[in-house]
Amino acid sequence: MIVRSAPRRRTSPERMLAYGVAVLLTLFMIVPLYxxxxxxxxxxxxxxxxxxxxxxxxxxxxxxxxxxxxxxxLPALERSLLVGLITVVLSLLLGCxxxxxxxxxxxxxxxLAQLLLLSVRMFPALVLAIPLAVTFIEWRLFDxxxxxxxxxxxxxxxxxxxLSASVFVRVSGELEEAAMILGVSRVGAVLRVVLPLSVPxxxxxxxxxxxxxxxxxxxxLILTRQSATLPAQVVQAxxxxxxxxxxxxxxxxxxxxxxxxxxxxxxxxxxxxxxxGH
Amino acid sequence: xxxxxxxxxxxxxxxGVVALTDVSLTVTDGEFMVLLGPSGCGKTTLLRxxxxxxxxxxxxxxxxxxxxxxxxPRRRGLAMVxxxxxxxxxxxxxxxxxxxxxxxxxxxxxxxxxxxxASELMEIQTLLGRYPSQLSGGQRQRVAVARALAMKADVIxxxxxxxxxxxxxxxxxxxxxxxxxxxxxxxTIYVTHDQVEALSMGDRIxxxxxxxxxxxxxxxxxxxxxxxxxVAGFIGSPPMNLLEGEVSxxxxxxxxxxxxxxxxxxxxxxxxxxxxIRAENLGVSRTRSSGALPGRVRVVEPLGSxxxxxxxxxxxxxxxxxxxxxGVHGDEDVWIMVKPGSVRLLPAMR
Numbered sequence: 001m002i003v004r005s006a007p008r009r010r011t012s013p014e015r016m017l018a019y020g021v022a023v024l025l026t027l028f029m030i031v032p033l034y035x036x037x038x039x040x041x042x043x044x045x046x047x048x049x050x051x052x053x054x055x056x057x058x059x060x061x062x063x064x065x066x067x068x069x070x071x072x073x074l075p076a077l078e079r080s081l082l083v084g085l086i087t088v089v090l091s092l093l094l095g096c097x098x099x100x101x102x103x104x105x106x107x108x109x110x111x112l113a114q115l116l117l118l119s120v121r122m123f124p125a126l127v128l129a130i131p132l133a134v135t136f137i138e139w140r141l142f143d144x145x146x147x148x149x150x151x152x153x154x155x156x157x158x159x160x161x162x163l164s165a166s167v168f169v170r171v172s173g174e175l176e177e178a179a180m181i182l183g184v185s186r187v188g189a190v191l192r193v194v195l196p197l198s199v200p201x202x203x204x205x206x207x208x209x210x211x212x213x214x215x216x217x218x219x220x221l222i223l224t225r226q227s228a229t230l231p232a233q234v235v236q237a238x239x240x241x242x243x244x245x246x247x248x249x250x251x252x253x254x255x256x257x258x259x260x261x262x263x264x265x266x267x268x269x270x271x272x273x274x275x276x277g278h
Numbered sequence: 279x280x281x282x283x284x285x286x287x288x289x290x291x292x293x294g295v296v297a298l299t300d301v302s303l304t305v306t307d308g309e310f311m312v313l314l315g316p317s318g319c320g321k322t323t324l325l326r327x328x329x330x331x332x333x334x335x336x337x338x339x340x341x342x343x344x345x346x347x348x349x350x351p352r353r354r355g356l357a358m359v360x361x362x363x364x365x366x367x368x369x370x371x372x373x374x375x376x377x378x379x380x381x382x383x384x385x386x387x388x389x390x391x392x393x394x395x396a397s398e399l400m401e402i403q404t405l406l407g408r409y410p411s412q413l414s415g416g417q418r419q420r421v422a423v424a425r426a427l428a429m430k431a432d433v434i435x436x437x438x439x440x441x442x443x444x445x446x447x448x449x450x451x452x453x454x455x456x457x458x459x460x461x462x463x464x465x466t467i468y469v470t471h472d473q474v475e476a477l478s479m480g481d482r483i484x485x486x487x488x489x490x491x492x493x494x495x496x497x498x499x500x501x502x503x504x505x506x507x508x509v510a511g512f513i514g515s516p517p518m519n520l521l522e523g524e525v526s527x528x529x530x531x532x533x534x535x536x537x538x539x540x541x542x543x544x545x546x547x548x549x550x551x552x553x554x555i556r557a558e559n560l561g562v563s564r565t566r567s568s569g570a571l572p573g574r575v576r577v578v579e580p581l582g583s584x585x586x587x588x589x590x591x592x593x594x595x596x597x598x599x600x601x602x603x604x605g606v607h608g609d610e611d612v613w614i615m616v617k618p619g620s621v622r623l624l625p626a627m628r
Contacts, residue, residue, distance in 0.1 A: 172364070174360050175364050175366060177331055178360060178364035180331075181351045181357065181435075182377050182378030182381055183378050184352060185350065186350075188381070193368075196368045197367065197368055
């Protein structure tokens with residue numbers, strides 16, 4: 001006779017621990033954001049309250065509108081969006097072919113190339129930006145949206161290349177071969193078969209690039225004067241700005257990334273769902 | 279006309295792996311050619327070179343008289359069924375089958391009729407609206423074949439298409455595929471490691487080993503007259519019995535007993551040879567007859583339709599098939615009779 005133990009009961013404490021840690025981590029992320037949000041939408045006087053009301057009854061758009069109408073903020077917001085989008089497009093356009101090569105072909109120097117790509121991340125943007133500024137001045141890219149976008153692209157390329165490589169690896173090469181027999185070139189096979197199947201993973205790479213660019217402040221600070229991105233603009237004004245401004249600014253800096261992630265969520269979830277191709 | 283001609287093809291991979299050595303093969307128009315061999319023999323490499331997925335180190339491929347060695351796969355007029363089916367997961371069954379036709383800009387009505395024709399042939403008309411992930415293994419296989427058939431190509435390549443099916447389904451599909459491909463009349467190259475499949479389906483079989491083609495012949499010729507001991511051992515279940523013997527004036531001596539030889543064939547007394555005899559060409563008896571070999575029964579395996587008896591002859595062993603009611607047991611002394619004309623002489627494996 002086989003005596004069945006109760007596996008569910010046995011893992012319950014472990015499960016509870018896992019849930020507990022997950023909740024704590026979430027709180028760690030959410031609480032500051034929540035506090036910033038309620039402060040950003042609080043009436044001006046309430047911003048200086050201590051302790052702060054956790055569930056404010058009075059909502060005001062004062063601080064946010066003050067922030068948005070401050071000179072230079074809206075243009076900076078636009079520029080951040082623009083830089084982010086350019087970064088995403090360039091990173092994908094340059095990164096995907098490289099990722100495909102790494103995924104499909106074994107060539108001399110493949111491992112070296114990946115190592116070198118990763119090593120770019122070893123340099124802090126601050127350090128890179130200064131000599132870059134000098135070069136950009138010569139190339140007339142200084143203080144332009146494109147200049148910042150190029151820096152951000154360089155910073156996000158290692159991730160795009162390696163992420164897209166890992167995505168392409170999961171799409172079976174046989175699918176391309178089947179397509180090629182049926183009448184397309186390899187490029188056609190990639191466009192019609194590999195890319196549609198890679199959308200979730202590439203969406204994740206796009207998301208990563210956008211958020212990286214949106215949050216990047218030091219490089220942008222050094223490479224711009226008048227055409228600052230939002231983080232750079234806010235940093236410049238930080239020392240002379242009142243508290244409501246800072247909260248509103250904090251909210252404005254984080255909110256768009258959340259919106260972006262919200263739209264990407266379905267693609268991200270299917271990216272984690274398993275092997276494509278069989 | 280879709281004759282396939284491979285000439286002097288050599289292919290090796292970085293790291294020193296030699297996949298094919300100076301391989302040549304001609305597949306005549308409409309023929310069903312099977313490439314048969316164990317893993318690593320080069321059969322899949324040869325297929326892939328014919329398909330155009332790889333470029334040979336040297337040698338040429340011609341299809342229908344046209345040299346296609348430098349042509350990409352899409353310009354070779356081929357259709358292919360992969361072992362893992364390679365169905366496009368993001369397309370419905372209809373669109374999978376229609377893919378090739380769409381890429382060739384086939385007009386809508388022709389496309390519709392060809393897709394429907396192919397799906398009727400494979401009996402999957404009801405599945406056209408589904409996605410591959412919603413199909414069983416057997417259904418996916420049918421879609422893969424339908425996709426190839428819809429192209430109405432002159433040449434169909436198949437890479438172990440039945441390997442991923444369970445045994446019963448495999449048997450069914452084998453017969454269906456054979457009938458289908460006979461109807462379609464395309465030149466077919468079929469890769470498999472299963473010798474039963476090869477015998478059952480092929481017009482001719484190319485037996486391969488270690489990058490070379492050992493023999494290209496019809497199924498019965500490969501079965502009955504293998505050219506070397508590898509082929510003899512690979513084809514047929516059980517493999518052909520191979521006994522060491524020495525040529526004498528009267529024939530060939532095996533374990534002290536002489537068997538008559540039909541075609542002495544340039545051999546001289548004293549030569550060492552391998553004697554090949556199929557299990558069904560041997561008979562077992564309890565009484566001695568002239569030319570019979572004495573032996574002792576080791577194992578009796580009842581296989582339903584016949585008995586497979588393993589008999590020790592001197593220091594060697596043979597397998598003999600007998601009728602089911604032949605009541606023989608282990609450790610009995612018996613006599614083995616050889617059917618006249620069934621003795622083959624083979625060179626030893628290299």
